[in-house]
Amino acid sequence: MTDTQARPLEGRLALVTGATRGIGRATALALAEAGAHVIATGRTQGALEELDDAIVATGATATLVPLDILDFAGIDRLGGALFERFGKLDILVGNAGVLGPMTPLAQIEPKDWEGPLNVNLTANWRLIRSMDPLLRQSDAGRAVFVSSGAAHKARAFWGAYAVTKAGLEVLARTWAAETANISALKVNLINPGPIRTRMRARAFPSEDPSTLPAPEEVAQAILALCLPSFTQTGTLYDFPTRSLKEFPAPA
Template identity: 55%
Template structure:
């Protein structure tokens, strides 16, 4: 992990709804993950930002600090490196002793094609990022979330998980499996301090959306920044929702 922490002057973030809470966000260098990172920073959280690109992470960190937020801990990581996820969990325990918020946002579209035309490499890569990496995150961070007074886990899903639309097999299948995984994890933690939910953002102006719908006018879609309020609500210590698929109101 790259430690970007420096001495900070008091700011309004000290009174934010996530003040003092430690939040890890995957896919944090762009799109929804970047917007959530900036919002959580504005709400006073200490951020652990995970993405593949160092430059992208540094850019988001600069924006957070420019807005008065605390410097983030930056973790350049390919989530398919599953052993590194375990190492990250150990490092977070040694440094912070707990994790308050886990946001599993990183995801891949895969390829939109008939089932019989999906390349095995594309299938494996999409499954690894959309499902297996999130299971590894839960496996590694479950003990850390339990050490929080109010552990909160939020995973980004999609309405495609239940629509069974032609040519969307790999994306839909991995998101449907993620839904089941998180709901079961939530059920296992009904009597603990952990609440785990899924958030379905709907059509959002992101690069993944543009890839899936190349003819769509992005100006007709909401920006990632417009949906961050619900992430804050689900990450807050006073949130009692558990095991739900929460859709962003349109």
């Protein structure tokens, strides 16, 4: 196996949000093992440092960014800092997300509605706004957003989460349509399905986590969407069925 095959992201820069645990952490490690320099964001300094140790152990390097994804001005500063240091970005993985209240829509407090709306949707728009110019400087910019099967269902009590994930899908697909013919940037989504994470345990506390795939498994699927060789845009990869869904072209 050649170095290119073993480390297909060698020399590339990858930003991962929510990188301190679960799918985000596993994805950061997968990208590092593939050769990328990982820019990892998260709220907990200690967890970021543990991630850094794991990344260094793979032979890769990382830049740690303690950042609450709700610090929108901080996202703007991060974009400026990446431009000053690197002049480009090759990969964006929008993973940070929250479940929000599991309660009837009519009983959600405004502040509890705004939380998932800002984390799951608005923060990703702010990332697009800050990182789009950097990704356009890459010869193969890739953006992947972590969605959910809840975006396609109207399950009782899941309203806040489902609405924000549905919005995220339209957000990503719109960006894909806007960039489809004018840059090398490809924008896609992934539905991880049931995965052994803290969020899943909160939503389904009686479920046996040992029956679920580990975050490391879905991280490999996210890695595949980040490769320069993946050239489709505006699609959703459904991890449970291992299938790629293409949406109808906009009229």
